[in-house]
Amino acid sequence: MDSHDLINSLIDKTSLIEFSDEEDPLVDEKTPLSHFPIIAKTICDKPNNPQIHPHQVVEFTINTQTNQIEQNTVAFLLEKEEDRTRILRNSPWCFRGNLIVLKPWLPEEALADVDLTKFQIWVQVSGLPVRL
DSSP states (O other): OOHHHHHHHHHHHTOOOOSSSSSOOOTTTTTTSSSEEEEEEESSSOOTTTTHHHHSSOOOOOOOEEEEEEEEEEEESSSSHHHHHHHHOOOOEEEEEEEEEEEOOOTOGGGGGGSSSOOOOOOOOOOOOOOO
């Protein structure tokens, strides 16, 4: 295939791509951008209830908006940065026996760039011999 055929093939394939002028917002447009979002992914074998209320996941009593991103993944929009810091500092959290990975999300950051595959945990192991 020469370069002319390759270019025409590429044009034909890309002509099928459609874009919309309308955005599919992750947050309600009434929500100010000053909110501090957290992305929460529940690690489990089956889908969780998409209407998980944040008070069920983390123990806080603040005004929060939630938006389902995809299956088992929710965005929590918090009003105060201190709340987000406290929630992240006390993670990981569990909901109905399943681990929840929490990560901060900056609005200018692509959601796909938020890595929900890694998290830190502490493990305490008792009864190991002092000398091996």
